[in-house]
Amino acid sequence: MKGFHLLLLLLTTTFVLSIVVKSSKKKLVTTILVFVCPLVLWCFLKNTWLNQWRIRRKLQQQGIKGPKPSFLYGNVWEMQKIQASAANMEETKKMKKTTTNTDEFVAHDYTSSLFPYFEQWRKQYGPVYTYSTGNKQHMYVNHPELVKEMNHCISSELGKPSYITKRLAPMLGNGILRSNGHVWAQQRKIVAPEFFMDKVKGMVGLMVESAESLTNKWESLIGDEYGQTTEIKAEEDLRSVSADVISKACFGSSYLKGKQIFSKLRTLQKAITTQSFLFGSHAFGLQSTGQRRKIEHLEIEIETLIWEAVKERERGPHDDVESKDLLQLILEGAVNNNDDVGGDDSSSKSFIVDNCKNIYFAGHESTAVAASWCLILLALHPQWQERIRDEVAQICGPHGRMDSDSIHKLKTVTMVIQEVLRLYPPAAFVSREALQETKIGHIVVPKGVCLWTLIPTLHRDPDVWGPDVNEFNPERFANGVSKACKMPQVYIPFGLGPRLCLGRNFALVQLKIVVALIVSKFTFTLSPKYVHSPAYRMIVEPGQGVRLLVRRCRE
Known part of the structure; x- marks a missing residue:
């Protein structure tokens, strides 16, 4: 800094x-x-x-208040103090808790435990307030009308916050998830078409194949006898399926080939993201020497593995225009990018490796976590399992064979996924930085201010969603998102504005396939060993995994 x-x-x-x-x-x-x-x-x-x-x-003159900052650290110490206090309270609750109540589980307000400073200040100052972390000024924006306005801001006005994405550089490089301006526009031009719906429809076959590998594995664990129940730790199997799909669809390789990359990305993710990730636990955001060396070592290992895969691709055949996958497009994009900006081999390599890291991470981690939350909530609501099972049998036939047409007709599955993404969106925030002075609604945001929108808080706003906001009720999406709430623009599980998640179609289709196949073949409940503890590690995931008691459905 x-x-x-x-x-x-x-x-x-x-x-x-x-x-x-x-x-x-x-x-x-x-x-x-x-x-x-x-x-x-x-x-x-x-x-x-x-x-x-x-x-x-300038913000205060517009009526925006917030906690008083200290001289050098802003509100960092206060944030850490609130976080520690919330952690102690959560631990006390767990010690006193002896039974699991379904309604209590669904209504669990995990934002108050994961991000207690945001919640405390929201109750004190309202849905819009300002705070600082050292030499960076922030504005919390959770007013529905203002969030709606943010959807209309162009990419040159609001970009990814540089001080946050700098900490993610070992994970994402300067790829599409953290770049801004011309670099981001160039990368989007390459990556976005691969995830258009017509392309995603062509990936359905391999998605089904990968999901069936999971169901086959679970069937072998359970055995042939009907009624036999087996405890399964589902989260790693879901990650394997998601990783296999993104590997085959975008890089032309199987999960086994990219297993080392995914494993090391996961380790790097845990090393980078701690509870203090959003505001820094050290003076000026410094890390300990040991932690920094670990991150640097993982970064080098991941880049080496990706580059080996790239060189292997370059040695293989890739002349067929129709069969080009995302990796081939990235390779060609790197050449074109160098021609445009006069770059060298080093910048070309960075362009390729950084975007591969972005796709590897974003393409499988969020989808796998969303699938985990789907199974958890369905385990608590067996009546919705039954409705999905009936729908799949009716649309896909007795053998449950899926194709792009049948998946489009799975209305109940879609409703369930939409409700899960409302209650437990993997992405906790929309984070933006004003790259220039920007007007959002009636507020003039000075250049350099970072904007934070807490997605789960918007998704549980009773003024928008109604009094049953904390209930698992997929029926609210029976007529689509536009009829599910008073202001559909605040349903933002995939972000908002021009930087809406490019892989949205890809993720939703994959989720439909995974959920439909699992539910059509198995019935399941939560294991008594399951511990509900949402954790923030770049995304909100089940902190202690997903333990299910699974048995076969009657043939």
Whole structure:
């Protein structure tokens, strides 16, 4: 950060000059100390405090309030204190809890335990407020009308926050998930067409094949005898299916070939994202040496594995235009990008590796987690399992064979998935940074302000969704999203605006296939060993996995 670098420069300058003072040129050194040190100190204060004070003042003049920040750390210490207090309260509740109540489970407000500072300030200051983390000013925006307005902002106005995405650089490089401006537009031009619905329909066969590998595995674990129940840890199997699909569809390889990449990405994800990930647990966002080395080592390993896969592709045949997958398009895009900007082989390699990392991560992790939440909620509501089972039998026939046409007709499955994504959206936030002064509704947002919209809070707003907001009720989506609530623009499980998730169609079709196949072949409930503990690791996932008691359906 600029402020930290200036402070370091000030301290270094002072140290060096204090040594030189002992030389014969004391007057010259004294003069330098008198003029240079105050200048460096002024630059430091200007970057860490004065600029942010001016931005905060502009927001306050528009009626936007918030917690009072400290001089250097802003509200970071307060956030950490609130987080620690919430963690202690949650632990106390778990110790006192002796039984699992279905209604209590569904109504569980995990935002108050994962992001307690946001919830506490929302209750105190309303759905729009400002706070700071060191030398960065933020604005929490959860007012439905303003969120609706954010949908209309163009990409040059709102981009991904640089201070957050910088921490994700080992995971995402400068790929499509964290880049802005021309770089993002170029990457979107390459990646987006691969996930258009006509392309996704062509992937249905391999999605079904991958999902059937999971059901076959579960059948072998359960055995042939009807009524036999087996406990299954579902989360890793769901990740395997999702990873297999993205590997075959976009990179032309099986999950086994990319298993090392997915495993190391998962390890890197856990290393980067802790509860302090959003605001930094160290002064100026510094990490411990050991943690930094671990992240750097994983980053190198992942890039090496991806580059080996790329070189293998380059050695193989790829002349058939009709059979081009996403990896081939990225390879060609890297060449075109270099021609446009005059880059070298190094920039071409970064372009390829960074976007492969983005697709590998985004293409399988969020979908697998969404599938996990689907199975958890269906385990608690067997009547919806039965409705899905009847629908699949009616549309897909006795053998349950699926194709792109039948999947489109699975209305009950769609309703269930939409309701799960309302209650437990894997993406917790929409995060944006004002790349220029931007007007959202009646608010003028100064350049550099980071905007945060908490998705699960919007999805559980009773003024938008009605009094049954905390109930699992897929029926609310019977007539589509437009009729499910008063303001459908605030249903944003895939984000909003021009940076809406490119893989939305891909994820929804895959979810329909996985959920429909599993439910058509098995009945399941939650295992007594299941512990409900949503955790934030870049996405909101079941913190201690998904344990199900599974048995075969009667033939």
